[in-house]
Amino acid sequence: MRRFFESKGFLSILLLAALAWSVSAVDWGRPLVHPGGVAPLLQFLAALLKLEVSPSFLKMALLASWQTTAYAVAGITLAIALGFPLGIIASGVLARSQWIRRPMILSTRFLLAIFRSVHELVWALLFVVAIGLSPMTAILALAIPYGGILGRIYAEIFNDVPAEPLRALRASGCSELKVFLYGRLPMALPDMLSYTFYRLECAIRAVIIMSFVGVGGLGYYILLSLNDLLYGQTWTLLLFLIVLILVVDMWSVTLRRRLVS
Amino acid sequence: MNKGAEITPLTRLKRPFSLTTFSLAAFLALAIASWSFIIFLDNGDILVLFSTDTWVRVTDFIGKLAGEGTEGRIALFQLEEWARTGKLAYDTLAMSILAISFAGVGVLLTFLPAASNIAFGELAPSRSPVWRVLFFTIRGVYMFTRAIPDLIWAMLIIFFLSPGILAGALALGLHNYGILGKLSAEIVEDMDPRPARALRAAGAGNFQMLAYGIMPQVLPKFFTYLLYRWEVVIRTTVVVGFVGAGGLGREFRLALSWFHYDEVALLLVWYLLLVIAVDLLCAYLRRLAR
Numbered sequence: 001m002r003r004f005f006e007s008k009g010f011l012s013i014l015l016l017a018a019l020a021w022s023v024s025a026v027d028w029g030r031p032l033v034h035p036g037g038v039a040p041l042l043q044f045l046a047a048l049l050k051l052e053v054s055p056s057f058l059k060m061a062l063l064a065s066w067q068t069t070a071y072a073v074a075g076i077t078l079a080i081a082l083g084f085p086l087g088i089i090a091s092g093v094l095a096r097s098q099w100i101r102r103p104m105i106l107s108t109r110f111l112l113a114i115f116r117s118v119h120e121l122v123w124a125l126l127f128v129v130a131i132g133l134s135p136m137t138a139i140l141a142l143a144i145p146y147g148g149i150l151g152r153i154y155a156e157i158f159n160d161v162p163a164e165p166l167r168a169l170r171a172s173g174c175s176e177l178k179v180f181l182y183g184r185l186p187m188a189l190p191d192m193l194s195y196t197f198y199r200l201e202c203a204i205r206a207v208i209i210m211s212f213v214g215v216g217g218l219g220y221y222i223l224l225s226l227n228d229l230l231y232g233q234t235w236t237l238l239l240f241l242i243v244l245i246l247v248v249d250m251w252s253v254t255l256r257r258r259l260v261s
Numbered sequence: 262m263n264k265g266a267e268i269t270p271l272t273r274l275k276r277p278f279s280l281t282t283f284s285l286a287a288f289l290a291l292a293i294a295s296w297s298f299i300i301f302l303d304n305g306d307i308l309v310l311f312s313t314d315t316w317v318r319v320t321d322f323i324g325k326l327a328g329e330g331t332e333g334r335i336a337l338f339q340l341e342e343w344a345r346t347g348k349l350a351y352d353t354l355a356m357s358i359l360a361i362s363f364a365g366v367g368v369l370l371t372f373l374p375a376a377s378n379i380a381f382g383e384l385a386p387s388r389s390p391v392w393r394v395l396f397f398t399i400r401g402v403y404m405f406t407r408a409i410p411d412l413i414w415a416m417l418i419i420f421f422l423s424p425g426i427l428a429g430a431l432a433l434g435l436h437n438y439g440i441l442g443k444l445s446a447e448i449v450e451d452m453d454p455r456p457a458r459a460l461r462a463a464g465a466g467n468f469q470m471l472a473y474g475i476m477p478q479v480l481p482k483f484f485t486y487l488l489y490r491w492e493v494v495i496r497t498t499v500v501v502g503f504v505g506a507g508g509l510g511r512e513f514r515l516a517l518s519w520f521h522y523d524e525v526a527l528l529l530v531w532y533l534l535l536v537i538a539v540d541l542l543c544a545y546l547r548r549l550a551r
Contacts, residue, residue, distance in 0.1 A: 007549075008549065008550070010549065011484070011546065011549040011550060014546070014549075018358050018362075019358065019359075019362045021355065021358070022355040022356075022358035022359040022362060022430075023359065025351070025352065025355035025359075025426070026355070026359065026425070026426060026427050026430075027425060027426075027427075032422060032423065032427070033421060033422055033423070034421070034422060034423035034424075037420070037421040037422065037423075038421070040420055040421060041420070041421040044417070044420070044421075066298070067298075067303070069291070069295070070294070070295035070298045070299055070303075071295070071299070073288075073291045073292050073294075073295040074292070074295045074296050074299055076292075077292045077295075077296070117496070117533055117536045117537070118529075118532075118533070119496045119497060119499055119500060121412075121499070121500045121503065122499060122513070122529075122532070125513075125514075125517060126322070129318070129322050129517070130315065130318050130319045130322055131310070131315050131318070134304065135299045135303050135304070136310065139299070140310075190281075193281070193284075193285075197284070197288075200288075205410045208410050208412075208413070209410050209411075209412040209413075209500060212412060212503065212504075216303075219410075219412070219413065222413060222416070223416065226416055226417075226420070238409065238413070241408070241409070241413075242405070242408040242409070245408045246404070246408060249408075251284070254280065255280060255281065255284050258280050258281065259281065
């Protein structure tokens with residue numbers, strides 16, 4: 001019996017049951033496409049041929065793209081500033097005594113877990129209440145969950161570096177701080193860089209989502225254009241968004257390939 | 262030692278270094294430009310963080326979350342409130358599973374021709390150009406669905422479909438379809454081709470090669486990615502809920518705009534419970550998939 005609960009067949013049954021349950025939870029009684037939904041859909045698709053390309057609008061879209069990038073980059077720098085020290089503490093590499101190490105690791109890991117369990121948009125809504133609609137809302141709302149993720153990943157990377165060079169450093173009389181500075185950190189750096197760039201890519205998407213609460217950027221203008229039924233503008237902005245994401249995506253993918261190989 | 266062997270490792274070392282330095286420099290420049298743009302041109306006042314006003318508002322807000330100033334009993338201590346929001350949590354969970362199922366089924370149907378070694382590499386079922394066309398079409402669709410964030414998908418979909426968990430699941434499913442599709446196609450490209458090669462040499466047909474040479478290698482990794490995306494999706498259900506896709510997110514937004522902060526606190530508790538439960542469940546299921 002025990003075997004069965006650890007088998008792949010059991011996994012398949014579980015997945016199928018979950019699918020069946022989720023389908024049954026949908027309220028199928030209502031019409032799928034809401035009345036009057038087809039006309040705007042057709043209008044929306046037709047608008048792809050009528051992109052808004054007036055110079056003033058393009059300038060605005062470009063500025064919005066830059067705004068999105070700037071918030072994402074600023075958020076990531078703050079996330080690094082948060083995640084790096086917390087990651088060092090959470091990896092427990094600086095402490096030799098078990099008595100300090102255990103509570104130190106557990107408490108910081110718990111803190112990091114809280115940071116990252118709440119979605120960045122939820123943080124954004126909470127920060128709007130606390131500090132209003134300032135760019136700092138977007139930056140902080142990004143920096144907290146991303147700091148939590150970076151901190152955890154950095155801690156794992158610090159723990160995963162090969163042990164032999166560290167032992168050699170210790171044998172030659174280095175303190176744990178020096179072992180960290182001359183052993184762990186240089187060995188961990190490529191992986192840390194690679195992961196941070198991957199997160200930068202995610203941050204751009206996150207900022208676009210966050211502009212929904214009212215801080216500027218591409219997402220905000222997409223929302224406005226949809227509300228004004230100016231689908232031509234929506235498409236132009238969507239194309240800007242896709243290009244922005246693809247450029248960052250390509251940059252980070254090439255860099256990560258180089259760093260890992 | 263000949264000369265060629267000496268140069269190759271050096272050049273290999275040098276090339277990655279230059280892109281890395283460039284990226285670091287570019288990132289630093291971007292960071293400086295971003296911060297100065299935000300501070301000087303975009304009215305992003307860093308000092309706002311240190312003003313007493315902000316801290317008063319933050320402590321005030323936390324107090325309200327804890328039920329300060331609410332008339333009567335706060336939502337966290339009312340059983341019927343727990344039951345009412347529990348239904349929303351139930352919907353949210355269903356939405357996340359539905360979304361990941363949409364993405365998973367869609368990917369399972371399309372990811373094979375999206376892998377270059379199957380479309381036109383050594384594992385290709387035939388040399389027909391159809392596979393090449395399919396490869397680029399599917400990869401293009403993956404790229405498009407992936408590039409558009411889930412919230413934007415939800416905004417677009419809510420326009421045409423009746424709001425509810427189905428619309429939200431569709432939006433989440435579309436975005437994750439692109440991500441999962443790309444990851445799965447890369448699994449196939451990176452897999453060990455030797456079992457499939459051996460099967461082909463022994464005279465296996467295309468289907469047999471797929472069933473015994475490719476799928477056994479690919480499926481466990483596919484499920485690991487699927488579960489990982491599910492963990493992300495359960496966090497994002499809240500986001501698509503904001504634009505009307507139902508579940509906890511919608512109620513969260515409404516409660517915030519009605520200033521029912523005690524209800525916001527209860528919804529946050531449900532949200533955290535869901536996230537933690539899914540994380541634990543995924544850790545268990547991942548062990549099964551291995």
